[in-house]
Amino acid sequence: MGTKIQAVKGMNDLLPVEQKDFKLTASFWQAFEDTVSRWAGRFGYQQIRTPIVEQTGLFVRSIGEETDVVGKEMYTFADSNDKLSLSLRPEGTASCLRAVVEHNLLYNNPQKLWYMGPMFRRERPQKGRYRQFHQVGIEALGFEGPDIDAEIIAMSADLWKELGIRDYLTLEINSLGNREERAAHRAALVAYLSRYEDKLDEDSKRRLYTNPLRVLDSKNPDLQEICNAAPHLTDYLGESSRAHYQQFKAMLDGLNIDYIENPRLVRGLDYYNQTVFEWTTDKLGAQATVCGGGRYDGLIEELGGKPAPSIGFAMGVERLLLLVREYGKLAFQTAPDIYAVHQGEGAVLQVMKYAQALRSDGWRVLQHSGYQSLKTQMKKADASGARFALIVAQSELSDGTVTLKDMSGRHAQVTVDAALLSDTLEQWKNN
Ligand code: ATP
Ligand code: MG
Numbered sequence: 001m002g003t004k005i006q007a008v009k010g011m012n013d014l015l016p017v018e019q020k021d022f023k024l025t026a027s028f029w030q031a032f033e034d035t036v037s038r039w040a041g042r043f044g045y046q047q048i049r050t051p052i053v054e055q056t057g058l059f060v061r062s063i064g065e066e067t068d069v070v071g072k073e074m075y076t077f078a079d080s081n082d083k084l085s086l087s088l089r090p091e092g093t094a095s096c097l098r099a100v101v102e103h104n105l106l107y108n109n110p111q112k113l114w115y116m117g118p119m120f121r122r123e124r125p126q127k128g129r130y131r132q133f134h135q136v137g138i139e140a141l142g143f144e145g146p147d148i149d150a151e152i153i154a155m156s157a158d159l160w161k162e163l164g165i166r167d168y169l170t171l172e173i174n175s176l177g178n179r180e181e182r183a184a185h186r187a188a189l190v191a192y193l194s195r196y197e198d199k200l201d202e203d204s205k206r207r208l209y210t211n212p213l214r215v216l217d218s219k220n221p222d223l224q225e226i227c228n229a230a231p232h233l234t235d236y237l238g239e240s241s242r243a244h245y246q247q248f249k250a251m252l253d254g255l256n257i258d259y260i261e262n263p264r265l266v267r268g269l270d271y272y273n274q275t276v277f278e279w280t281t282d283k284l285g286a287q288a289t290v291c292g293g294g295r296y297d298g299l300i301e302e303l304g305g306k307p308a309p310s311i312g313f314a315m316g317v318e319r320l321l322l323l324v325r326e327y328g329k330l331a332f333q334t335a336p337d338i339y340a341v342h343q344g345e346g347a348v349l350q351v352m353k354y355a356q357a358l359r360s361d362g363w364r365v366l367q368h369s370g371y372q373s374l375k376t377q378m379k380k381a382d383a384s385g386a387r388f389a390l391i392v393a394q395s396e397l398s399d400g401t402v403t404l405k406d407m408s409g410r411h412a413q414v415t416v417d418a419a420l421l422s423d424t425l426e427q428w429k430n431n
Contacts, residue, residue, distance in 0.1 A: 010123070010131030012318075016334070024321050031332030032163075032321055033116065036136050039159050040114040043151075045138055048113045050095040052120075056085040062094040062299055064270030066210040073121040088120035091269070092137045093296070093312055094303075100141060101305035110142030110308070116317070128287030128319045137293075137314035141300065144309045146244050149275045149295070150251035152313060156279060156291055157257055163320070164328035165281075169290060171257065173277045174265035175245040176213075177237045179298070182273070185236040186212055196226050216264045219286075232263040241274060248275055271296040275311065283327065284319055291315035335385030336366035338425070341377040344394040351392040354402060354421060358390075361422055365390075382407060388425060404428075 007013060014026040040047065056076050063070050075088040089095050092115050105111055116136040123129055138155065140148045153171065160166040176182060189212050197205065204215045204223060216227050237245065252259055259277075267276050276294030284290075293313025301307040324330050338358060342351040348371075355365040366384055368377050374393065381389040391403040396415065403415045404424055411428050 008131065010125035012130060012132070023325055024318065025334075027332050027334045028321065028325065028330060029317075031330050032317065032324070035162060035330065036114075036116060036159070039155075039162065040138065042158075043112070043155050045112040045114045048096055048099065048115050049117070050089075050092075050099050050115070052089055052118065053086050054089055054095055054098065056087040058094050058098055058303075059087055059090060062097070062269075062271055062303060063091065064211070066207075067214075067269055069121060069269065073123055075120050075122060090121045091119055092117070092135055092314060093139060093271075093299070096137070096139050096312075097141075097300055097303050097305070097310075101300060101303050106142055106300070106305065106308050110140075112138070112140050114138045126287070128284050128316070128322060130318060134317035135314040136317060137312060139310060139312035141310045142308040143311070145275065145295070145311060146248035146251060149244075149248045149311055150255060152293070152311060153252060153257060153277065154255050156313065156315070160279070163324045163330060165320075165323050168281050168283055168323060168327050169279045170281070171252075171259040171277060171279055172262040172265050173249070173252075173259050173275070174234070174262055175237060175241060176233055176266065176273050176276055176294070177241045178273055181236045181238055181241055182213075182233070185231060185233045188231040188236070189213070189215075192230055193226070199223070199226060211270070213266045217266050227264060230264075233266075234261075234263055244274055267292060267294055271299045271302070273297055277313070279315075281323060283323055287316075287319055289316075290319045290323065333364070335387075336364045337386060337429075338363055338365045338388045338390050339381035339384050339386035340365055340367045341374065341381060341389055341391045342368065342393070343374050343377075343391075344397065347392045347394065347397050350397055351390065354390060354392070354418065358422065358425070363425070378405075381405075388428065390421070 012022050014024065014029050016026060018025055059070055059074065065071065069090045074090055077086055079086050096113060096115055100106060100111060114137065117134065118132050119135050120132055122131055125131060138152060140152060157166065160169050190208060193208050193212060193215060200208065201220050204218055207214045216230060218227060265276055265278060272294040274295040274297065278289050279291040280288045281290055291313055295311045297309040300310060340351045340355045342348045352367060355367050358365050366386060368380060378389065387407055389405040389407060391405065396402055400418050401415050402418050402421050403413065405413045406428055416424055
């Protein structure tokens, strides 16, 4: 026997059953994906799927060289000809916009798009933080807002409600203003933080000059006081940014969506401006952010497209589903409706035919494979969780009948003409 090969650290299998340290099953996940595509459809958003691998330059240019994601978390490798640097995508927005620009989708036509799929970041794995994780994201491209800003918040709130976790999530918002406003704030921030340079940790010292806004994002408890008293970006907003933010907030008020204004909310990627937001929870320990997003009005132009104001968000599927599993609701069926049992020569073929007919009527039928005793097969039927057992043994085979057993005990076992099979099950199902 060869030695066993294990999955890569921080990358999970989705199994039919729960694992000790990873409670999400494939069917739970599938039910979520179904919910998501119905949800996106309700809002008129169209799905987009892009490759998992992109040229490294795409992420460097959009996410930013000095961010943690590009600076230390990407899986980057040379293509076989060594000339091209490729990376596994660490997030979805860059790829989505690359595709939109490449295929000219914005030509005379704003776009409301959604996507889902795996993302890759080399982080320290822990609960709610993985190296392959999944995001569902939406991007609204070519809209100035602030109505669309409010729409996508309402859209996310709608999903939380459907998943039964609305009460466990808090909306935090902020405005990052435009480029000039950020530059003015940045200068004030650097001046302020420089006064405390000897108190900053190594990460923050480095960021002070490369990406000072991100110092405000620091989770280091020793720096909280300094960060809280730092100049607020919102105090540097000009008239039009201020108006955008005010109208956005007024719409949230009008939609009865509560929020907290967090002047320190800056988001980890470079491309954001104006409206930014996060949905956070106190139920997942340190991995508190379930969904985050904001405006990135300059990004499409940065990627070679005609300028188009845009906004989007991405949610972490693992975090969201851990929350849903614990506190929310998501209906799905793993058990078959019917377990098909057979005994004796020729019975298996007959039962396969009945099973096939039932499936075309929409029933979920699990056919017993192999030739065990009736008793063993009925045990399997029980363990499968099926509501009904369909039994064809020699007597049924010879007189064209079937035996039906309601595993829930609500109806007495019957043997009926095969022509009545579907009707009987239909009746039983409804009471
Ligand atoms: P965090 O601060 O938790 O590292 P982030 O700001 O890096 O999050 P984004 O790039 O905004 O995350 O991605 C959007 C969402 O994707 C996050 O809010 C989170 O729910 C999820 N996410 C990000 N990184 C991971 C990861 N390594 N494992 C699982 N989910 C993740
Ligand atoms: Mg991160």
